[in-house]
Amino acid sequence: MRHIEDFPADFLFGVATAAYQIEGAVNEDGRVPSQWDTFSHRPGAVLNGDTGDIACDHYHRYADDIRLIKDLGVTSYRFSIAWPRIQPGPGKTNPRGLAFYHRVLDELDRHGIIPAVTLYHWDLPKWAADRGGWLNRDVAEYFNDYAAILFQEFGRRIPLWITHNEPWCSAFLGYALGEHAPGNRNWREAMIASHHLLLSHGKAVNTFRSLGVEGQIGITLNLTVADPAGDQARDHDAAHRADGYANRWFLDPLFRGEYPADMLEVFRPTVGSYDFMHPEDAAVIRAPLDFLGVNYYTRSIVFDKPGDGPLNLGYVQPEPAESTAMGWEIHPESLYRLLTRLEREYTQGLPLYITENGAAFDDHLGVDGQVHDEGRITYLQQHLVAAQRFVQDGGALKGYYVWSLLDNFEWAFGYSKRFGLIYVDFPTQTRMLKDSAHWYREMIQRP
Template sequence: MLKFPANFLWGSAASAPQTEGHSLGNGKSATTWDKWFELNPEKFHANEGPENTSNVYEEYINDIKRMKEIGLNSYRTSISWARLLPDGKKINQEAVMFYRDYFQKMLDEGIHPIVNLFHFDMPWWLMEKGGWETRESVEAFHFYAKTAFELFGDLVSDWVTFNEPLVHIECGYLYGYHYPAIVDFKKAIQVGFHTLMAHVYAVKAFRDTQNNGRIGIVLNVTPTYAKSDRKQDQEAKRKADLLIIKSFLDPCVLGIIPAELSELLLENDLTPDSLPDDKKVISRNLVDFIGINYYQPMRVQAPREIRHPAIFPTNFYESYDWPEKRVNPYRGWEIYPEAMYDVAIMMKDDYGNIPWYVSENGMGVADEERFMDESGMIIDDYRIEFMKEHLEYLHRGIEEGSNCFGYHTWTFVDCWSWLNGYKNRYGFYRIDLENNYKRSLKKSGLWFKELSKSNGF
């Protein structure tokens, strides 16, 4: 039997925009998702927009009881910036009551809340001013973070500033997947730097506001695997590591932007605008822990076309399709649990063995009703096997001294997923969109209950 450390956090993760619903009600203002769905509903799978999602705004009390029933001792969700501060300044008191009751009910059931401030949901009022392209976004986020700490700091001890900041950077400003769907490498770097400074000033606000607890950031980080040992492939790996891994991990944990990254940006006319004190502020506001979201590895090879200055990341590295890979066909993602061990050792050896946890890991599958038994339960053995494999490699890393304190799945109840809507399901509970968002337990939920109860498997 594989046993995990005492007081290990077994839980799930979700976000406000993907679960709450009531997206334009109860005092909440529009986000980029609300506005994009209004402008281009055809971009969204099955015309499923952000209005109702999983209706957690009404269901949270029952959902928390369900969490306890399947052994969750912790849960990460986010606050909606546009719900708490609809115009960026004035507090929405209904939102305060909702979140305070949400977090208190978790505590009442012995569920440790980890609360995130930003999960891709830029308020529209700020987007109209340029969003993360503008330095104003840093000040606006600092005020929002300070407000949240003051309002909920007595209930929440573990905070997260951002979930996967690379996603809103890359998807919004490089690959055209998220609003504003811009393809501009230099803008993406600037957005990335403002996001980093927003994080840093949120950490500063936490230190100034809250005397107890911890603050961290959740990153989608995995070691990069090169196609070969050839010099060109290894150089591609080095540049990928700088842009994808070290760009946030190093300043957040070590307090420095890697010199090699700064040089790479300078050489390619990509250096972002900054203020004289920015480096000093970065060095003084380090995180207490890191969350790592892991789904698939990153494999790279030397680029076929080298341009100078670079106009796209593919001028530095290209994706490599490993012929031996296993794939989740519903997402097209490689299944490679071995990386969980590599992440654990990377955090131990390269980042001072800072406390960290697996903040997301999961398997999205479409049309899960195919696996429903006579009683109506989805028999998702594929999800159980996925978790087992990843936990085996995580356990090995912990046994070798990596300071991991928890494992969270994505997600607890099937949730809305941006442009994909409800196409792929990840939850321990199925949600029936045609039957008033009725929840029903999947087999994986029963397995997770035993996992948590035994603190291992």
């Protein structure tokens, strides 16, 4: 790979985590239950019955973990704030929750690490879920109230704010496919949830502006490239639908103030009326962004499959030798294609951050007591080359965050999938830098 100094001097190299996946301490210091506490304790919802009750115990070990971040030599740390730690109910604030994140920020300040904070990484408080969750338009207001608390409390301490992480997952995995909390299987509900998630984002951005908060604010979308499995017109049409489902359903309202017309028609037989979309919502959702966060892991290869849900999509599975432990194809070229397409069609010079990129592999301790994860090193190296190519083309990419700092609770997969640069032995909570962590540090520090 070309030298890391080929990236601009102010380019941010970082690592990323999420609150429910690492913090644990679910009943401490005034934290109330989240929908993921409820969901993970539901029999059969999560592999092996795993929960986030303890996770990586980061709530108690944050200082040691931040020292590990410092040891990696990264310039920035992306983490999420747990809404259930901040608001025990509507109109209420938990000072102990705020104090915890002040301690985290203090530790980051001590080590010169720039915080990038996500407001919502899927851990909706149970009290909001009990009021209908993202199906209830009022939850957009609850989220705005929560965001305002954080802006006022931490506004001078955090330069990069992200409203939502991957609203596609919150809406479609949570409400249509049943794989994430709350575990529903209703496509109309997914449409409603996606709209209210975007509405809450826009409201929070406007509140950020009205409060005069220093720093920048954006949103993170999980985006992909959808390629047709064949050359027939119906396969190309399928790829266009897949792109609408995964990408345009969120990009178009954020940047163009409207949902893609073709996808409104695709979903209409299932959704029926779009009465949950109010005329004034479009302008709120399109509130100007300071940057767009991009989570990229793989591409999709699709074909027309009549009768398979409202989208009539089939997905080609990659060969095991060409995929990660998640079964996701390793395809770095599509990261370059995605970034180029975003700048050409949507962002047009707006700063971009790769807020997540990484891979799960079947990591294990070797006979020498080390974790030799050559597959992850290759994955990261190839994707950094793709990112670097985009930057050298003049693309406005400003940072890159590896997912993830630590092996953690990987949602419906529990603790079975390891994404971390740092190996976690969950029974003992021992941390160990994998070979990929050493490689990442050397890449960043290379003269």
